[in-house]
Amino acid sequence: MGIADKIKEIEDEIARTQKNKATERHIGLLKARLAKYRMMLLEKTKSSGGKSEGFDVAKYGDARVALVGFPSVGKSSFLSQVTKTQSAIAEYAFTTLTAIPGIIKHEGATIQLLDLPGIIEGAATGKGRGRQVVAAARTADLILMVLDASNAEVERRLLEIELEEIGIRLNQQKPNVTYQQKRTGGIKFTTSCQLTHLDDKMATQILHEYRVHNAEILVREDITVDQFVDVIVGNAKYMKCMYLYNKIDTITMEEIDRLGRSDPNGLVCSCKFQLNLDRAVEKIWRTLDFMRIYTKKKGSPPDFVDPFVLPRGGVVGDFCKAIHKELFNRMRHAVVWGRSVKHSPQKVGKNHPLADEDVVQIVTKNI
Numbered sequence: 530m531g532i533a534d535k536i537k538e539i540e541d542e543i544a545r546t547q548k549n550k551a552t553e554r555h556i557g558l559l560k561a562r563l564a565k566y567r568m569m570l571l572e573k574t575k576s577s578g579g580k581s582e583g584f585d586v587a588k589y590g591d592a593r594v595a596l597v598g599f600p601s602v603g604k605s606s607f608l609s610q611v612t613k614t615q616s617a618i619a620e621y622a623f624t625t626l627t628a629i630p631g632i633i634k635h636e637g638a639t640i641q642l643l644d645l646p647g648i649i650e651g652a653a654t655g656k657g658r659g660r661q662v663v664a665a666a667r668t669a670d671l672i673l674m675v676l677d678a679s680n681a682e683v684e685r686r687l688l689e690i691e692l693e694e695i696g697i698r699l700n701q702q703k704p705n706v707t708y709q710q711k712r713t714g715g716i717k718f719t720t721s722c723q724l725t726h727l728d729d730k731m732a733t734q735i736l737h738e739y740r741v742h743n744a745e746i747l748v749r750e751d752i753t754v755d756q757f758v759d760v761i762v763g764n765a766k767y768m769k770c771m772y773l774y775n776k777i778d779t780i781t782m783e784e785i786d787r788l789g790r791s792d793p794n795g796l797v798c799s800c801k802f803q804l805n806l807d808r809a810v811e812k813i814w815r816t817l818d819f820m821r822i823y824t825k826k827k828g829s830p831p832d833f834v835d836p837f838v839l840p841r842g843g844v845v846g847d848f849c850k851a852i853h854k855e856l857f858n859r860m861r862h863a864v865v866w867g868r869s870v871k872h873s874p875q876k877v878g879k880n881h882p883l884a885d886e887d888v889v890q891i892v893t894k895n896i
């Protein structure tokens with residue numbers, strides 16, 4: 530029996546099985562097995578497909594945002610509206626056949642927006658250019674899912690399934706689990722909280738399914754079976770996603786209102802009538818959750834024109850590395866002005882967490 534048949538068989542069994550407390554374990558195991566075969570399928574297509582991974586577009590700027598959506602929802606229209614790049618726009622599906630980069634300058638940051646071909650159902654298993662598109666999306670810091678407002682819920686659910694299948698987890702935290710494979714010692718499964726979806730025995734069964742017989746696992750939150758499988762497989766990518774409901778000119782005010790309130794990660798717009806596009810750019814910037822750090826050389830004023838852009842939560846050491854790898858090793862201490870310090874200026878070390886719009890001067894060792 531081929532992998533595709535096995536997948537079908539398990540899917541059928543899951544579909545046949547009533548979902549209730551008594552069958553939860555069984556379905557959990559089936560799902561784990563299914564995930565394993567899906568992975569094998571993906572790997573197979575990868576090696577036979579030659580050099581078809583992603584598109585050859587170099588990363589540029591402080592962040593990359595990938596436009597993902599069904600054909601003709603207005604991805605290229607959006608790129609053409611908010612950047613200086615014109616990407617082909619047309620009424621027919623698959624107008625865009627490759628990755629088209631554009632640049633957004635916002636709040637001192639440079640954001641690369643990547644227009645991509647539309648994807649369709651079955652993309653994850655190789656339909657259309659789906660796998661290539663999703664591979665490109667995986668390289669981004671943010672997925673901007675573009676949806677046709679008139680069919681948004683359906684599209685969103687289908688796309689989420691496709692991305693899920695290829696290991697992309699949208700707006701989810703990485704499970705708080707430590708997992709180490711060992712050479713001997715069997716399975717040591719410990720938890721620091723109450724688990725409601727998983728226990729020692731089941732975890733061991735799942736691990737055996739993946740041919741892992743020696744490992745230490747420490748679970749610190751109430752994870753699901755799916756999350757546990759993600760930890761074992763180690764291939765999941767946790768990504769931010771913003772939802773853009775385009776073409777609101779084609780739906781009623783009530784529907785616009787409902788979509789607009791449905792999700793804090795969503796925004797309604799119309800590329801055709803240029804409605805809400807500034808807000809969309811602003812929301813992209815906010816969702817990326819960056820902070821701007823201004824450099825200051827000794828004896829001169831800060832450079833407020835060209836900030837360094839770092840993910841929020843970054844520390845002085847990250848800032849050093851962003852400027853230059855060497856600087857990290859040569860740093861003696863830093864002097865910081867701004868919201869991250871009690872007194873401005875203040876002398877701090879590499880582990881000091883920075884805040885948006887801090888001014889930082891790096892003092893190096895004399896070598």
Ligand SMILES: Nc1nc2c(ncn2[C@@H]2O[C@H](COP(=O)(O)OP(=O)(O)OP(=O)(O)O)[C@@H](O)[C@H]2O)c(=O)[nH]1
Nearest residue numbers: 600601602603604605606619623624625647800801
């Ligand atoms: N009514 C309406 N039409 C729009 C809007 N935005 C885009 N369109 C139209 O939708 C069609 C598809 O737009 P594209 O920008 O080519 O869509 P796409 O998602 O890039 O399509 P593919 O590259 O084929 O996947 C075009 O005819 C656009 O003019 C909008 O806000 N309202």
Ligand SMILES: [K+]
Nearest residue numbers: 601619621624
């Ligand atoms: K199109």
Ligand SMILES: [Mg+2]
Nearest residue numbers: 604605624625
């Ligand atoms: Mg397009």
